[in-house]
Amino acid sequence: MKYYLTTPIYYVNAAPHIGHAYTTIAADTIKRWKRMQGYDVVLATGTDEHGQKIERAAAAAGKTPQEFTDIISAEFQRQWEILGLGIDRFQRTTAAKHAVQVQDLFHRCLHNGYIYKGNYSGQYCVFDELYVNDAKPGDPCPECGRPTETVSEENYYFKLSAFQQKLLDLYEKQPDFILPESKRNEVLAFVKKGLSDLSISRTTIKWGIPVPNDEKHVFYVWFDALTTYMSAVAGEDMWPADLHLIGKEIVRFHAIYWPAFLMAAGMPLPKRIFAHGWLLFENDKMSKSRGNIVRATPIHKVLGTDALRYFLLREVVFGQDGSFSYDALVGRYNSDLANGWGNLASRTLAMIKQYRAGVIPRSDGDQQIAQSSQEITAIVMESLDRLEFSKALESVWSLIGAVDKYIVEQAPWKLAKGGDAEAERLDEVLYTSAEALRIVTALLAPILPESAAKIWAQLGFTTPIDLVKTADLHWGRLRGNQALGGLATVFPRADVKASIEKMMDLESKEVARQSELLGKKPEPAAAVAPGSPQITIDDFGKVDLRVGIVLDAAAVKGSDKLLHLHVDIGEPAPRSIMAGIAGAYKPEALVGRKVVIVANLAPRKLRGIESQGMIVAASREGDVPVLASFLEDVPIGARLK
Numbered sequence: 001m002k003y004y005l006t007t008p009i010y011y012v013n014a015a016p017h018i019g020h021a022y023t024t025i026a027a028d029t030i031k032r033w034k035r036m037q038g039y040d041v042v043l044a045t046g047t048d049e050h051g052q053k054i055e056r057a058a059a060a061a062g063k064t065p066q067e068f069t070d071i072i073s074a075e076f077q078r079q080w081e082i083l084g085l086g087i088d089r090f091q092r093t094t095a096a097k098h099a100v101q102v103q104d105l106f107h108r109c110l111h112n113g114y115i116y117k118g119n120y121s122g123q124y125c126v127f128d129e130l131y132v133n134d135a136k137p138g139d140p141c142p143e144c145g146r147p148t149e150t151v152s153e154e155n156y157y158f159k160l161s162a163f164q165q166k167l168l169d170l171y172e173k174q175p176d177f178i179l180p181e182s183k184r185n186e187v188l189a190f191v192k193k194g195l196s197d198l199s200i201s202r203t204t205i206k207w208g209i210p211v212p213n214d215e216k217h218v219f220y221v222w223f224d225a226l227t228t229y230m231s232a233v234a235g236e237d238m239w240p241a242d243l244h245l246i247g248k249e250i251v252r253f254h255a256i257y258w259p260a261f262l263m264a265a266g267m268p269l270p271k272r273i274f275a276h277g278w279l280l281f282e283n284d285k286m287s288k289s290r291g292n293i294v295r296a297t298p299i300h301k302v303l304g305t306d307a308l309r310y311f312l313l314r315e316v317v318f319g320q321d322g323s324f325s326y327d328a329l330v331g332r333y334n335s336d337l338a339n340g341w342g343n344l345a346s347r348t349l350a351m352i353k354q355y356r357a358g359v360i361p362r363s364d365g366d367q368q369i370a371q372s373s374q375e376i377t378a379i380v381m382e383s384l385d386r387l388e389f390s391k392a393l394e395s396v397w398s399l400i401g402a403v404d405k406y407i408v409e410q411a412p413w414k415l416a417k418g419g420d421a422e423a424e425r426l427d428e429v430l431y432t433s434a435e436a437l438r439i440v441t442a443l444l445a446p447i448l449p450e451s452a453a454k455i456w457a458q459l460g461f462t463t464p465i466d467l468v469k470t471a472d473l474h475w476g477r478l479r480g481n482q483a484l485g486g487l488a489t490v491f492p493r494a495d496v497k498a499s500i501e502k503m504m505d506l507e508s509k510e511v512a513r514q515s516e517l518l519g520k521k522p523e524p525a526a527a528v529a530p531g532s533p534q535i536t537i538d539d540f541g542k543v544d545l546r547v548g549i550v551l552d553a554a555a556v557k558g559s560d561k562l563l564h565l566h567v568d569i570g571e572p573a574p575r576s577i578m579a580g581i582a583g584a585y586k587p588e589a590l591v592g593r594k595v596v597i598v599a600n601l602a603p604r605k606l607r608g609i610e611s612q613g614m615i616v617a618a619s620r621e622g623d624v625p626v627l628a629s630f631l632e633d634v635p636i637g638a639r640l641k
């Protein structure tokens with residue numbers, strides 16, 4: 001029985017962070033669970049490395065695109081190794097094997113009459129690699145607010161319009177093709193509105209896979225990236241995928257384009273697409289501009305990967321948005337891991353060591369606990385099958401709670417004083433606790449593999465926990481007379497303040513390391529006009545330049561140049577600032593952006609509104625202004641010197 005699952009192919013314009021780790025940890029958990037059910041599992045991930053954005057980022061870093069993508073792709077692989085994730089195939093889109101697969105898919109679609117040549121002329125956003133169909137020259141990109149470029153080019157088009165009914169039939173015949181239900185409904189509504197044909201090649205981009213027999217064209221994002229799922233297992237008997245695990249922002253590409261491409265090529269479709277929600281930071285979207293992206297490795301170093309895995313899969317309902325915070329992370333670690341599972345393990349094992357010389361006694365165990373254990377095991381298994389990780393964990397913890405209560409009620413420390421008369425009862429209590437601990441540990445192995453392996457060894461098992469199968473979850477599989485392994489605390493209590501400080505310190509070091517890796521260097525400055533008067537450093541010091549974040553922005557009545565912004569520069573109240581940038585930016589594109597403010601400019605009134613400072617933007621005569629911004633994360637209120 002094979003089971004093939006994938007994570008998205010991560011784009012190498014950014015170094016890996018907790019968002020990438022979230023999807024990959026979930027995939028690793030599913031892999032371990034399927035393996036426990038007896039499947040031969042292959043988990044594939046990889047990196048999406050083509051496109052103009054990468055070409056330009058590489059140039060800015062003084063590297064060739066290949067050198068640049070080699071570095072970032074290796075950083076992703078390194079990340080998964082550090083976190084101990086069981087990646088079986090790591091597929092890069094720059095691999096020759098992958099190009100063959102993309103070109104083959106193209107040939108099949110072309111041969112079946114689903115590809116034709118057409119023309120696009122209009123606005124294009126380089127940053128998002130997006131045609132902005134209804135924009136005029138000079139308009140900003142609706143996604144990111146950066147100025148669009150005018151392009152006119154010949155493209156290959158995919159006849160997506162021919163697949164509307166076929167896709168609707170697919171969604172109806174396989175109601176679980178897209179999960180969760182809310183995402184399925186979104187996709188259904190979108191497809192019902194009708195589908196436009198899709199441009200699948202570019203002539204403006206050089207860094208990509210060439211279209212066969214027409215090499216001035218390279219394949220554009222999705223035709224290239226999605227096919228990675230097939231190239232990762234090319235030549236193996238793994239396709240179709242059983243599960244594509246994705247973030248909700250790419251559900252349309254996976255649930256609409258991908259099955260359409262495969263239908264056009266006459267190839268088998270994946271069985272399921274599951275879209276999980278976003279991981280927010282303290283309920284705020286994580287983004288470069290907010291400077292609140294968290295990386296996984298500092299958490300791994302301070303609390304261990306299992307602490308992160310537990311938090312992400314317990315705290316966030318899989319499929320919905322959830323929020324990360326260091327406080328909540330350490331809180332969960334202490335209350336659930338140290339005081340919950342960790343405490344059950346250490347007290348159970350310590351009692352066996354003390355009262356029975358480290359050998360688990362023989363007994364059938366307590367019948368009530370045995371029954372709860374069987375019931376809870378069934379719920380956990382069903383929850384894991386449905387990818388309801390949070391519910392699965394909650395159920396395991398209800399068993400931990402029941403056993404804790406049982407131990408307190410039975411008071412084995414009293415039985416131990418009762419001599420031979422109480423020996424059989426003491427055996428029963430110790431066996432019951434140990435058997436429940438064994439089942440809890442086996443159930444948690446797919447989710448918290450590192451800690452489960454440790455507790456498994458402490459219980460005295462010499463075969464690795466990875467070999468445990470679902471049949472082993474039955475009550476009574478633990479035979480008596482088993483000697484414990486060496487005991488040690490698995491989850492030492494964490495000092496909240498100290499561990500958060502440590503993680504944040506490591507986080508800033510990791511940010512610096514990753515920035516260097518991305519080769520972020522300042523671009524060469526243009527020569528300053530010879531006529532500019534010189535100033536002293538003291539003159540410059542009089543200008544108080546501060547980093548701020550735009551809280552809101554609105555058009556100003558009667559002006560097509562001005563926008564009215566509120567900017568937080570770390571003071572008690574945000575600044576009201578008027579800026580002549582309406583020609584270049586839509587107000588909504590500015591919200592959440594970090595900007596530079598002249599903070600000590602004398603206030604002045606523009607159109608009756610007080611402007612408490614000035615926003616810094618660059619422009620040449622006649623050009624639209626471009627806001628000063630940062631490539632690295634900068635805290636709000638930081639002074640420019």
Ligand SMILES: [Zn+2]
Binds near residue numbers: 126130142143145
């Ligand atoms: Zn854009």
